[in-house]
Amino acid sequence: MSGIQVMPLSLSNQIAAGEVVERPASVVKELVENALDAGASQIDIRVEEAGLLKIEVTDNGTGISSDQVELAFERHATSKLHEKDDLFRIRSLGFRGEALPSIASVSELTIETSTGKAAGVHLKVKGGEIIAQSAAASRQGTTIVVEHLFYNTPARLKYIKTTQTEMAHISDLINRFSFAHPSVAFRLLSDGNPVLRTAGNGDLRQAIAGVYGVSTAKKMVKISAENFNYQIEGFISTPDITRASNKYITLVINHRVIRNFRLSRAVERGYGSKLMVNRRPIAIVHITTDPLLLDVNVHPTKQEVRISDEDELAELITQAVRESIQTSERIPKALDNM
Ligand code: ADP
Numbered sequence: 001m002s003g004i005q006v007m008p009l010s011l012s013n014q015i016a017a018g019e020v021v022e023r024p025a026s027v028v029k030e031l032v033e034n035a036l037d038a039g040a041s042q043i044d045i046r047v048e049e050a051g052l053l054k055i056e057v058t059d060n061g062t063g064i065s066s067d068q069v070e071l072a073f074e075r076h077a078t079s080k081l082h083e084k085d086d087l088f089r090i091r092s093l094g095f096r097g098e099a100l101p102s103i104a105s106v107s108e109l110t111i112e113t114s115t116g117k118a119a120g121v122h123l124k125v126k127g128g129e130i131i132a133q134s135a136a137a138s139r140q141g142t143t144i145v146v147e148h149l150f151y152n153t154p155a156r157l158k159y160i161k162t163t164q165t166e167m168a169h170i171s172d173l174i175n176r177f178s179f180a181h182p183s184v185a186f187r188l189l190s191d192g193n194p195v196l197r198t199a200g201n202g203d204l205r206q207a208i209a210g211v212y213g214v215s216t217a218k219k220m221v222k223i224s225a226e227n228f229n230y231q232i233e234g235f236i237s238t239p240d241i242t243r244a245s246n247k248y249i250t251l252v253i254n255h256r257v258i259r260n261f262r263l264s265r266a267v268e269r270g271y272g273s274k275l276m277v278n279r280r281p282i283a284i285v286h287i288t289t290d291p292l293l294l295d296v297n298v299h300p301t302k303q304e305v306r307i308s309d310e311d312e313l314a315e316l317i318t319q320a321v322r323e324s325i326q327t328s329e330r331i332p333k334a335l336d337n338m
């Protein structure tokens with residue numbers, strides 16, 4: 001033992017990566033969130049061997065200026081949050097300034113980015129160290145390529161499941177992103193094969209059709225409700241279209257996909273006794289609220305959030321579902337709101 005020492009940065013980044021970067025899908029999530037925060041309207045995701053060999057995300061967002069790009073790889077460096085109070089009114093998906101340094105510490109990463117106003121920059125980072133930098137084209141946007149994920153963390157690599165499981169996580173993730181951001185055109189390719197392509201025309205029902213098929217999307221009914229604190233919009237399946245798991249319920253709050261068991265249950269409760277035992281609906285529920293009512297700083301992956309008055313929101317969701325199911329039973333299918 002040699003006494004207490006501050007650990008080298010590359011090691012502390014690797015430790016942070018343990019929380020943020022659980023599997024290839026976590027990398028995809030962070031890169032796509034950055035693209036969305038950069039205002040991209042087109043995001044292409046290409047993965048090879050379910051992301052274990054390669055993950056490439058290209059966006060047409062703002063880009064990073066060449067004098068700032070190195071900063072993006074420093075821990076706690078962010079353009080999204082500057083002062084203490086900002087933490088209570090977060091509108092961006094990211095704010096911790098941890099994703100890029102974490103990912104770069106457990107992979108070989110290259111970034112090519114340009115603001116479109118000047119020459120772009122190309123940077124190569126290996127195990128957290130910048131190993132090459134050069135000028136690049138000035139097309140506005142960013143491409144990040146992550147290769148050999150977990151090459152220097154053998155324990156994490158062992159924990160990774162089959163490529164099939166890892167690909168299922170990635171595909172599920174992009175499906176949900178397409179529901180949360182119907183005005184963004186997403187394209188997902190796996191080993192060169194198209195998996196998902198969305199139009200990005202802002203139409204949620206079309207985004208649903210891209211994932212669950214046109215006939216299912218056509219049969220889904222609108223929900224809509226609001227009270228003083230929350231506004232709800234979305235689509236739910238009628239009781240005759242069900243699935244065996246609740247992972248077909250997507251909850252989106254202020255454009256962030258969240259996991260929340262109680263709110264998923266609230267959706268199901270709206271069906272009353274109309275669902276068969278062990279069957280679950282398909283639902284995409286968009287919730288809008290004042291960021292002050294949300295605490296997104298609960299977990300590094302930000303999929304769990306604390307919601308003020310969660311019971312009140314749950315009740316609003318249940319009511320909204322109940323009403324649209326009742327309406328759909330009164331109105332013949334031909335008049336449905338397609
Ligand atoms: P955070 O998203 O929490 O700010 P990240 O480590 O994910 O932290 O990214 C660091 C910074 O790099 C961001 O704040 C942003 O300014 C910049 N950045 C990352 N990815 C992109 C991108 N695709 N387009 C534009 N800027 C980006």
Ligand code: MG
Binds near residue numbers: 030093094095097100
């Ligand atoms: Mg980020």
